[in-house]
Ligand SMILES: Nc1ncnc2c1ncn2[C@@H]1O[C@H](COP(=O)(O)OP(=O)(O)O)[C@@H](O)[C@H]1O
């Protein structure tokens with residue numbers, strides 16, 4: 001049997017007694033492109049942080065390539081959900097380079113080989129023209145591209161991308177997804193790509209990992225994105241609607257309205 | 269002016285302070301923590317005044333209290349977020365305590381002015397040895413931690429995921445800021461630490477240098493401020509602190525002008 005790239009067993013994550021992931025189990029095959037889907041607060045970021053070893057599970061385990069790696073030793077590239085960007089006055093190049101063997105004590109002085117590595121990562125995401133500009137002058141999407149370049153450093157085999165489409169306009173979303181997809185195929189990377197809207201990923205993903213109410217469901221799009229499957233996952237009536245070749249998940253109103261797509265609320 | 273020993277001492281002390289304040293200040297501004305140097309120098313003032321009252325050197329009291337409170341700040345950093353009123357009160361309390369200690373000192377007026385505004389011409393030549401040792405220690409410490417510190421400053425979540433200990437770096441860095449503030453206050457006094465730590469660093473960042481060149485440029489600008497201040501003070505017989513503060517503003521304004529012309 002092939003060792004899964006990421007395997008969770010009875011994984012339970014809580015914050016102060018509140019369960020975000022509740023006995024979740026799944027196994028992600030290596031080399032697959034997985035959309036991690038769920039509304040705000042469904043636990044996508046928490047799942048990523050747990051995989052990285054930054055959150056300690058209350059119960060259960062998560063293995064990367066069948067092992068428990070020491071902190072910082074995982075072959076995983078991580079692109080965090082966009083936060084404030086400090087150091088807006090440094091150039092894009094330096095912001096990416098800071099991640100290159102950044103845990104090593106010493107001065108941030110880069111050898112020719114290290115500079116070449118940074119340049120290669122920037123080229124891989126077509127971010128070369130951003131390298132010389134101060135980070136604060138870049139748009140949200142351009143910063144995302146730098147963060148993606150940063151995640152490619154140190155030759156990861158797995159990418160955890162937390163909402164990489166967050167600050168993009170719709171036209172850019174598919175372009176970005178395609179870039180990540182092609183890059184991953186070319187390098188044989190496993191990708192976990194979190195998003196609250198599945199539509200920009202249609203045609204690119206191999207699997208969907210759907211998170212809701214602390215539970216998770218992994219499968220291909222046709223298995224997961226159905227009314228019965230999601231109703232079972234939510235434990236409440238949920239309807240999957242196809243319109244214009246797009247998928248919408250419509251849940252009953254109230255606090256549990258989910259945003260599988262931006263239009264869910266308007267559909268009701 | 270170099271015929272006088274106290275002027276030579278002052279130039280060397282200013283060099284050492286700039287050597288530490290430039291690079292430490294660069295990280296301070298990069299991390300958006302420039303308030304920390306301000307805060308630590310206020311706490312350091314109380315420590316210095318208390319040391320004087322006990323008959324110990326002011327520098328020792330300043331250094332100890334600034335380093336300890338810097339480390340405390342690093343440990344408790346999460347709890348400071350959004351507590352600006354509390355922080356302000358603690359700083360006022362520190363200044364008030366310092367004033368109280370000075371009140372019980374006999375020759376308090378001179379000591380207060382020296383602490384608050386600096387007394388660079390009063391530095392004893394013998395103290396250059398340990399100022400030098402301290403400067404070398406600080407620069408070496410920063411050199412060792414600057415790579416992970418840069419990573420942690422720019423992308424804390426990723427750095428954490430790659431095994432960087434954010435809390436440890438926070439504590440170590442703020443301890444360095446404490447030492448740097450103590451050295452700087454020898455030159456500029458408590459109230460003007462900001463001008464030698466923050467102004468050159470902010471100017472260097474505005475000019476768009478990378479980390480290594482940026483730290484070097486911050487050092488060069490701090491040295492320009494400090495030595496320029498000493499020369500102008502010699503020529504005009506006005507306090508060096510005034511000239512250093514003025515040059516700090518000039519340097520920062522000039523850097524902004526240049527950045528603007530370049531369209532950054
Ligand atoms: N550090 C934390 N402390 C307490 N609660 C948290 C923390 N991080 C996340 N949560 C909570 O856990 C839930 C899941 O959050 P998150 O994983 O960020 O969801 P998502 O990324 O899917 O939007 C949310 O309700 C959030 O408020």
Ligand SMILES: [Mg+2]
Nearest residue numbers: 044045046081
């Ligand atoms: Mg999230």
